[in-house]
Amino acid sequence: MNDRPNVVLVFMDDMGYGDMGAMGGSVVKTPRMDSVAENGIAFRHMYSAAPVCTPSRAALMTGRYAQRVGLPRVLFPHEGEGLSSWERTVPEVLKASGYRTAGYGKWHLGCRPEHNPTRHGFDDFFGLLYSNDMDPVHLYDGEKPVRTEVEQALLTKQYTDRAIEFIERGGDEPFFVYLAHTMPHIPLHVEEGFRGTSRGGTYGDTIECIDFHLGRLLDKLDELGLTDDTLVIVTSDNGPWFEGSTGGLRGRKIDTWEGGIRMPFVAQWPARIPAGSVCDEPACFVDLLPTLAGLAGGEVPDDRPVDGIDIASALTGGPMPEREALYFFHNWTMNALRQGRWKLHIDRNPQPDRRELPQLFDLEADPGEAYNVANLEPDVMARLTGLATSFAAEIAAQRTEAEGRAAGRCA
Structure with missing residues (x-):
């Protein structure tokens, strides 16, 4: 081998x-x-x-x-x-x-x-x-x-x-x-x-x-x-x-x-x-x-x-290492994040309808994302919202540099 x-x-x-x-x-x-x-x-x-x-x-x-x-x-x-x-x-x-x-x-x-x-x-x-x-x-x-x-x-x-x-x-x-x-x-x-x-x-x-x-x-x-x-x-x-x-x-x-x-x-x-x-x-x-x-x-x-x-x-069939969260964007706008069983939606680009946001879904109980449980889990909402805000700010701070590299303006 x-x-x-x-x-x-x-x-x-x-x-x-x-x-x-x-x-x-x-x-x-x-x-x-x-x-x-x-x-x-x-x-x-x-x-x-x-x-x-x-x-x-x-x-x-x-x-x-x-x-x-x-x-x-x-x-x-x-x-x-x-x-x-x-x-x-x-x-x-x-x-x-x-x-x-x-x-x-x-x-x-x-x-x-x-x-x-x-x-x-x-x-x-x-x-x-x-x-x-x-x-x-x-x-x-x-x-x-x-x-x-x-x-x-x-x-x-x-x-x-x-x-x-x-x-x-x-x-x-x-x-x-x-x-x-x-x-x-x-x-x-x-x-x-x-x-x-x-x-x-x-x-x-x-x-x-x-x-x-x-x-x-x-x-x-x-x-x-x-x-x-x-x-x-x-x-x-x-x-x-x-x-x-x-x-x-x-x-x-x-x-x-x-x-x-x-x-x-x-x-x-x-x-x-x-x-x-x-x-x-x-x-x-x-x-x-x-x-x-x-x-x-x-x-x-x-x-x-x-x-x-x-x-x-x-x-190889063993445990998954711990991670903070996974983040999902549309263009430059953060839409959602996942941490463990929880999926938080904070925006809905490119769709114009943003009613009911933010939304929280328990993917273990509700893989179809049909039931918003934000009102039932205030601590989870606070934790995930904090992560989303922090990571979105990090990406925003890097945006000019990243765009420049992609356009060939930076070495």
């Missing part, structure tokens, strides 16, 4: 909590995703750090809330903002520890040359620089556009092919593969052979196609004798948009209700994770950088605030 695992992070775009069988879904069939949970662990309270693409990915890559990174909203191709060279990403941290690194799929952290994944720690990149509903849709190989007429129905297969090729190249170093699928983000495109096969319609077809190709990758790890020493993570960037299931959770993409930010999340690492494990404690994408850094023997940057914590103990 190797002490440092290979890592494969499979990241869907707009797949809902209830779209995966391991999370309780029954309409869309995801047998290979479910097998990851069966052979490893399912996190039932894993959160995206944002309910939309760019800030979710910024937090995932840096271990820092997107507001600290200066990328709190969705980026568009005509804009100049993007991930600053000052930030340290998961692939950069792992590369410094001797890992080979590759990213295949959607990036969405800026599309100028200085924002390209190859400038942020990836040895190899093949994919789209932003969402598939943005114009123009160009497919990049490294820093060069290789196709301006993209057959989107083939992207899931092409991304997986490149990931398998990268793994097959082998070598003595461990590897990190970030496989960020374009689907099931709209417009939906489905590979021939999967069209019309899912009870979930075209949306379900795209997920079942991803599941099939995940199976190809898992089978390749088996074939190469790498399964025991490879940490495979499967999740999504935020909640479902126009279609898809939240598993009964309130809200959808764009919302900081649970349906917009609680993600399906399963992981396997047979050498370390007991099969059939479950974690019911809150965790977040910001935790991945410190966790993977710890597993790889790498260093978490100590010259800036890092919001994530090392959750390797929980990942």
Whole structure:
């Protein structure tokens, strides 16, 4: 057994909590995703750090809330903002520890040359620089556009092919593969052979196609004798948009209700994770950088605030480390926070109706966020409101610096 695992992070775009069988879904069939949970662990309270693409990915890559990174909203191709060279990403941290690194799929952290994944720690990149509903849709190989007429129905297969090729190249170093699928983000495109096969319609077809190709990758790890020493993570960037299931959770993409930010999340690492494990404690994408850094023997940057914590103990079936709270924003406005069983809503951007705020929900008793218990828990309200006020002030104080870095005005 190797002490440092290979890592494969499979990241869907707009797949809902209830779209995966391991999370309780029954309409869309995801047998290979479910097998990851069966052979490893399912996190039932894993959160995206944002309910939309760019800030979710910024937090995932840096271990820092997107507001600290200066990328709190969705980026568009005509804009100049993007991930600053000052930030340290998961692939950069792992590369410094001797890992080979590759990213295949959607990036969405800026599309100028200085924002390209190859400038942020990836040895190899093949994919789209932003969402598939943005114009123009160009497919990049490294820093060069290789196709301006993209057959989107083939992207899931092409991304997986490149990931398998990268793994097959082998070598003595461990590897990190970030496989960020374009689907099931709209417009939906489905590979021939999967069209019309899912009870979930075209949306379900795209997920079942991803599941099939995940199976190809898992089978390749088996074939190469790498399964025991490879940490495979499967999740999504935020909640479902126009279609898809939240598993009964309130809200959808764009919302900081649970349906917009609680993600399906399963992981396997047979050498370390007991099969059939479950974690019911809150965790977040910001935790991945410190966790993977710890597993790889790498260093978490100590010259800036890092919001994530090392959750390797929980990942491998043990207890979750204590944390203060998780915070959720829309753009620069804090909407909500979670601490333990409690979820506090203090704002409701981008929705104009702010009646009844603030609201407090007991997610253990009320996962659908249907019953405001603020009047029943004055001490909890006071504690969480204090945390929200303090953290919002911290982010506001850093805003000018963060915006400057994202726009390229700071070194």
